[in-house]
Amino acid sequence: AQVEAAPVDLSGYTRVKQDLVAPPFAPVHEQVATGGPKLIEINLETTERLMVVDEDTGASIWALTYNGSVPGPLIICHEGDMIELTLRNPVGSMMEHNIDFHASTGALGGGGLTHVFPGEETVLRWKATKPGCFTYHCAPGGAMIAYHVCHGMNGAVMVLPRDGLKDVDGNPLPYDSIAYIGEQDYYLPMDEFGDYKTYEAAGEDYADSLDAMRRLTPTHSVFNGAVGALTGENALTATVGDTVLMIHNQSNRDSRPHLIGGHGDYVWETSFSTPPLTGVETWFVRGGTAMASMYTFKQPGVYAYVNHNLIEAVLLGATAHFVVEGEWDNALMEQVVAPHSFEA
Amino acid sequence: AQVEAAPVDLSGYTRVKQDLVAPPFAPVHEQVATGGPKLIEINLETTERLMVVDEDTGASIWALTYNGSVPGPLIICHEGDMIELTLRNPVGSMMEHNIDFHASTGALGGGGLTHVFPGEETVLRWKATKPGCFTYHCAPGGAMIAYHVCHGMNGAVMVLPRDGLKDVDGNPLPYDSIAYIGEQDYYLPMDEFGDYKTYEAAGEDYADSLDAMRRLTPTHSVFNGAVGALTGENALTATVGDTVLMIHNQSNRDSRPHLIGGHGDYVWETSFSTPPLTGVETWFVRGGTAMASMYTFKQPGVYAYVNHNLIEAVLLGATAHFVVEGEWDNALMEQVVAPHSFEA
Amino acid sequence: AQVEAAPVDLSGYTRVKQDLVAPPFAPVHEQVATGGPKLIEINLETTERLMVVDEDTGASIWALTYNGSVPGPLIICHEGDMIELTLRNPVGSMMEHNIDFHASTGALGGGGLTHVFPGEETVLRWKATKPGCFTYHCAPGGAMIAYHVCHGMNGAVMVLPRDGLKDVDGNPLPYDSIAYIGEQDYYLPMDEFGDYKTYEAAGEDYADSLDAMRRLTPTHSVFNGAVGALTGENALTATVGDTVLMIHNQSNRDSRPHLIGGHGDYVWETSFSTPPLTGVETWFVRGGTAMASMYTFKQPGVYAYVNHNLIEAVLLGATAHFVVEGEWDNALMEQVVAPHSFEA
Numbered sequence A, B, C: 001a002q003v004e005a006a007p008v009d010l011s012g013y014t015r016v017k018q019d020l021v022a023p024p025f026a027p028v029h030e031q032v033a034t035g036g037p038k039l040i041e042i043n044l045e046t047t048e049r050l051m052v053v054d055e056d057t058g059a060s061i062w063a064l065t066y067n068g069s070v071p072g073p074l075i076i077c078h079e080g081d082m083i084e085l086t087l088r089n090p091v092g093s094m095m096e097h098n099i100d101f102h103a104s105t106g107a108l109g110g111g112g113l114t115h116v117f118p119g120e121e122t123v124l125r126w127k128a129t130k131p132g133c134f135t136y137h138c139a140p141g142g143a144m145i146a147y148h149v150c151h152g153m154n155g156a157v158m159v160l161p162r163d164g165l166k167d168v169d170g171n172p173l174p175y176d177s178i179a180y181i182g183e184q185d186y187y188l189p190m191d192e193f194g195d196y197k198t199y200e201a202a203g204e205d206y207a208d209s210l211d212a213m214r215r216l217t218p219t220h221s222v223f224n225g226a227v228g229a230l231t232g233e234n235a236l237t238a239t240v241g242d243t244v245l246m247i248h249n250q251s252n253r254d255s256r257p258h259l260i261g262g263h264g265d266y267v268w269e270t271s272f273s274t275p276p277l278t279g280v281e282t283w284f285v286r287g288g289t290a291m292a293s294m295y296t297f298k299q300p301g302v303y304a305y306v307n308h309n310l311i312e313a314v315l316l317g318a319t320a321h322f323v324v325e326g327e328w329d330n331a332l333m334e335q336v337v338a339p340h341s342f343e344a
């Protein structure tokens, strides 16, 4: 059918290139679209690499990635734009890869048209018809779908409304920065002593991984690929008064993010075409979803952004930090009496 | 109290019979109700039968069913109608059964009034006061509740608004067909070699099943009773331009359906009295819920409808297929350059 | 920063004291606020105590509590009010505690300002700026966060809109009573024979507990601290025509409450600033959330309020009962023919 399909007229589109950047950062973009629809060229490479998941235990994985990061880079466009992806699988890869964009329509989200073996490339163009945040991921077929996704091969596209984000009454909701957070559930095989196994090359953990995955209980659930990837030196930063758009991608498993000490002023759990939830303590990420929450920081200090299954946050790794500068507001909170002995 | 309750005047109701059909199909019904309220007679039989869950492994279960299928048949009425159920437990059954309709009001959803032992029948009438999709299930009491539900004894009622489905602005949302999908989590006992155990009769797996269920990790999560029940020869079908209403029933465990290559144009996660979510990538089924999503197909090809915990989709069985005929639209997606070696 | 912050003018606030009560009850409160904003004094004590979780098995836990109950007491205020908490850790405690209020803003929800060692107390004041139900919990740092929360150290604050609860059209939604239900996931360590282990003092189960928690599968999920805490003698009560506001707190793990035989007429899953869902069969509690559902009872009898993962309801303990008095309405449901042998 596709061979005989009518050719498409692209004369109304302006061709531009989007330089993708590593998470937690966002590519240069407009919040409110200027001009007509764009045809946005992007490049993704299916990079297989050994990554340390937790320095404390030495747990590691032969990650399957887009452009080397877990999650893959954030792609941003507006409703009505087209994405033209060049997908390249390096010669040295061990495995076939492809890509399924939840934001797209047809052919298994593009998965059916983008299978690239090591040394191959392909070009796919698709139109962003629905506003929202959407996950993308590798889906080579059968059990390999879950295997690739659970090895890091996923990321997010944000399709903004042409006139930007709005509240329920149509008032604009601009943001000062984006924090792009991918939560990754890993199912790392252990040996009979409970130590994480190591492997020589990508794919060698396949049988062991399927056994571990079948139990549905991850050994790790981390932000941006590894325990501590967004804490300490790598913490996110903001200033009191900043409005941050937090984009959370989880391609496989439910999550429930909470910003400790803050809130979701506006939360889009499902799309940008349904008005945002407001004043939310803990929002929900349906497994196989990217979504967005927005917060304007009101106090300085360290905020932990966690999966509020606190076992997953503190034992499995799902914790990020925002370090926020600015002036404390005693009207919002005050330590009236510092901790002291009441026997004194 | 019930014995002394005032008799009800049914003179305003037209008595009709609804012939129930096996999933994934829907009974003959009106989308917009004509005439006054109906009193709809239905029949359900509590059939216990040995079912193969996965032909590849030979995994099987003594399923507990309504009318022989997992899920039980879809029942459709309009808000304000009454359902009059005759529930019959065959003479040869091993177990007591009953039925709890989430759509109904009082007496544990009817569960308290419908306990039938083998060889017994009863008649229950209830009024559909809330529009939405609702699960129904067996609930004989105590641990048997979970045991029966996890052995397939559940299904769905759809209570349509009298004037049919609407978008947030009140525009009608008619559909061309219904795909009725029940997701079933099974907890099949294994022997010490990891092989699925077999049993001689319904109920013999009771103690083993409770042990397996307590771990909260299903061995299977399948659509319409068995791995592959809605793929291959049994795939669902549609044509480009068709609007399909997908009804998802999961009586016990959360799920997150996604239509690979498509979307939820309209999604009612909780009821028909709250406006639908729009443009959704992956929706959420609260465990113990039936819900509906609506999509108009825009491209031909094979679409996989999955629980987007991809481990559950590809290892546990939660995958269905839609085979869609029609013309490809290059404006939505085009393979600009087919996969080829970039060294050539 | 906090030391140098401007002092706050509290002259517009009326200082009152809220006497907290044990769950499932609610403190005396106004639904619609009269007068100006209040500064509400409350007291919480971090009580460590040995609790029986299930009398049948003898399973027990050295619970970590606020004021001795699991969940901690319900706190109620209105948007714009301030809460002034005195938090006291008894001299005989084994552990450090603090408190993180999801309803508050800054300093890790107050967690950073309230660390009290045994024999210490502190006073924290914070402003309720967002209407909704919010969880609070202990969060002493690192793995201790999950350990304390999974030992019962959590509860809920309800921040009502000043003019009370409303439907989507702004009509008032008053209630006759509150049922405050905290769902607690416990991960009780077992010995090699599968028996629950016992410990001499709070904290002694720390290493064993972390091992059990890491599997993410609770041994118990109970309402108000123990199996059967809200059934039998302890069942909740109501009368036909009563409107009950059910507040569900789950600080760690997702849940999906269902009222068997009833519905959620109005359900606020995320906040009071987003209009309620209506006519819901089963609602969703994001782990790390308190939320509210409202129902007006229409029939007499026993209603079970359950986590509708029925395994968790019947095997893990997540069941409460409402015993409702009043007259049966045959127009809503009628047993037309009682169960009888169809061979006779």
Ligand SMILES: [Cu+2]
Binding pocket: A046, A064, A096, A097, A098, A138, A139, A140, A148, A153
């Ligand atoms: Cu791949």
Ligand SMILES: [Cu+2]
Binding pocket: A100, A102, A137, A288, B258, B260, B308
């Ligand atoms: Cu997908």
Ligand SMILES: [Cu+2]
Binding pocket: B046, B064, B096, B097, B098, B138, B139, B140, B148, B153
């Ligand atoms: Cu049954």
Ligand SMILES: [Cu+2]
Binding pocket: B100, B102, B137, B288, C258, C260, C308
């Ligand atoms: Cu139920």
Ligand SMILES: [Cu+2]
Binding pocket: C046, C064, C096, C097, C098, C138, C139, C140, C148, C153
């Ligand atoms: Cu504590």
Ligand SMILES: [Cu+2]
Binding pocket: A258, A260, A308, C100, C102, C137, C288
């Ligand atoms: Cu918290």
Ligand SMILES: [Mg+2]
Binding pocket: A054, A055, A056, A057, A227
């Ligand atoms: Mg570590």
Ligand SMILES: [Mg+2]
Binding pocket: A132, A133, A134, A135, A269, A270, A271, A289, A290, A291, B281
């Ligand atoms: Mg999304």
Ligand SMILES: [Mg+2]
Binding pocket: A096, A115, A140, A141
């Ligand atoms: Mg392939």
Ligand SMILES: [Mg+2]
Binding pocket: B054, B055, B056, B057, B227
């Ligand atoms: Mg198979």
Ligand SMILES: [Mg+2]
Binding pocket: B132, B133, B134, B135, B269, B270, B271, B289, B290, B291, C281
């Ligand atoms: Mg429903």
Ligand SMILES: [Mg+2]
Binding pocket: B096, B115, B140, B141
């Ligand atoms: Mg019985």
Ligand SMILES: [Mg+2]
Binding pocket: C054, C055, C056, C057, C227
């Ligand atoms: Mg017991």
Ligand SMILES: [Mg+2]
Binding pocket: A281, C132, C133, C134, C135, C269, C270, C271, C289, C290, C291
């Ligand atoms: Mg809440």
Ligand SMILES: [Mg+2]
Binding pocket: C096, C115, C140, C141
């Ligand atoms: Mg500390």
